[in-house]
């Protein structure tokens with residue numbers, strides 16, 4: 001059985017970012033204004049650790065948000081040192097960080113390794129240079145490729161995050177990015193649809209009429225296709241869609257774009273819809289479907305949408321689980 005895994009997330013908004021990527025306003029995305037100090041980090045760690053009842057849970061401390069390896073080395077060490085007593089006592093297994101691909105080199109990796117950094121997530125965003133240029137990322141796809149290779153050489157778990165619907169992006173470029181992420185040996189990924197956030201350069205471009213974000217329908221469609229590519233390539237998708245911060249949920253920080261608090265659910269609903277819809281070509285009164293444990297809600301669909309489509313054709317639709325099944329396997333029977 002897979003071990004339960006928990007990240008203790010510490011957000012470090014926009015700390016040490018050399019650029020302001022056009023879509024980004026980390027302070028708004030992370031929903032907090034202050035960079036957390038040592039005491040705040042310790043309090044967060046203690047609170048999380050106390051709430052974990054299953055002692056076999058694997059716990060990592062995650063420095064998310066900005067550009068961790070862009071911070072002066074002495075500050076990186078301070079952040080990393082805070083976690084060391086918990087690693088020594090076995091309460092935390094290691095650290096994960098997120099950073100920019102152009103802020104990774106052998107010296108940095110040796111330091112991170114020394115402090116038990118087990119996972120590095122690089123904001124690749126796209127592996128198309130034109131998309132990177134238009135998004136003012138300040139690095140090229142070759143930076144991501146070199147950084148990914150270095151991280152793998154240091155035997156550190158590699159995450160490559162991507163965004164869809166950036167300026168200049170088309171589905172083919174996003175699909176190419178996903179395939180390259182697999183080829184580069186990533187262990188995991190996150191897919192973030194581009195949103196127009198208040199206070200970003202993208203907001204100005206959007207108001208000028210020079211950028212249109214993906215619609216929610218398109219973002220779900222693209223993500224469902226990327227999901228299949230990553231699934232086939234054996235890359236775990238840790239996240240689909242941005243974390244629904246208070247500012248995004250209230251709409252206060254969101255100018256435009258495909259935000260939905262249950263974005264992952266919508267994508268999984270779309271994947272099941274594709275599979276189940278052909279059943280509407282069959283004749284009968286009752287449709288019984290068996291799926292793998294954990295998949296019933298996705299098969300039924302967000303707000304029951306998939307089941308509702310099937311109910312337009314069948315009088316009764318029952319979805320149940322079968323232990324031996326995995327993934328999106330299913331079997332069905334039709335009672336006439």
Ligand code: SF4
Nearest residue numbers: 017019020021024066
């Ligand atoms: S996307 Fe990352 S690198 Fe760009 S400004 Fe935001 S935090 Fe900095």
